[in-house]
Amino acid sequence: MGWRHWQARRRAAQRAPEARRWVVLDTETSGLDMARDRLIAAAAVAVHWVDGRPCLRPADSFEVVLQCPPGLALDEVARRNILLHGVGRGEQGGGLPVAEGLQRLVDFVDGAPCLAFHAAFDATMLDRACRVHLGAAWAPPWLDLAVLARLLHPELPHRHLDDWLGHFGLAVGQRHRAISDAWVSAELLLRLWPAWRAQGGGQGAWRAAQTLVRARRFLLQNA
Structure with missing residues (x-):
């Protein structure tokens, strides 16, 4: 990672605890395959902190379908994955050029702390795409909702997003569509908030989550 990329990430991480928009x-x-596969679409839903509580505003959301490279030959696995997401070649053909779509996503995020369910995958895919198409690393810090959910509710065996949705009675409009999955993941964050706040020890939400994650990492390293 270049010096400028490291500095950008460090500044974003320092701002995260005080951020009022995630x-x-x-x-x-x-x-x-995080090294070879490509982004088809991306979506984002903002979480606003109002009076110490997270809330969602449907108007503050974003979705982009990225243009399929011309002449790209898809193998059978890629075709199945694209059908799973419901974003066919026609819709991709009318999508935004990758660089433009990624820049719009970066502008929407605007340096805010980012969250995702199994965030390592999304973080890696976005970072690789931004480096290739924008010439810059993905700077905002990440928090993994899958890890956080397990830390807050260790009594539950759930591992997959569908398990957590079922547990909290959350319905998703179209599973494996980016905007639907982003929205229901944001709703999951709201459901996790009571236990998150209770275990926070008076810390802010971002610091409390980081404390939980660091404690888990320490226990794993010293097990």
Whole structure:
């Protein structure tokens, strides 16, 4: 990572504890190979902190379908994944050029702390795409809702997003569509908030989450 990229990430991480706007993200891709597969679509839903509580504003959301490279030959796995997301070649053909779509997403996030369910995948895909198409790393810090959910509710065996949605009675409009998954992930954050606040020890939400994650990492390293 270059010096400028490191500095940008450090500044974003320092601002995160005081941020009053977070962003929950979801990406749809042609597969699960983070080194070779490509982004198909991305969506983001803002979480606003009002009087110490998270709330959602439907108007503060974003979705983009990225243009399929011309002449791209898809293997059978890629075709199945694209059908799963419901974003066909026709819609991709009318999507935004990748660089433009990514820049619009970066502008929407505007440096806010980012969250996703299994965030490492989304973070890696977005970082790689931004480096290739924008010439800059993805700067905003990440928090993994999957990890946080397990830390806050260790009594539950859930691992997959669908498990958590079922537990909290959350309905999703169109599973595996970026905007639907981003929205329901943001709703999951709201459901996690009571336990999150209770275990926060008076810390702000971002610091409390980081404390929980660091404690888990320490226990794993010293097990």
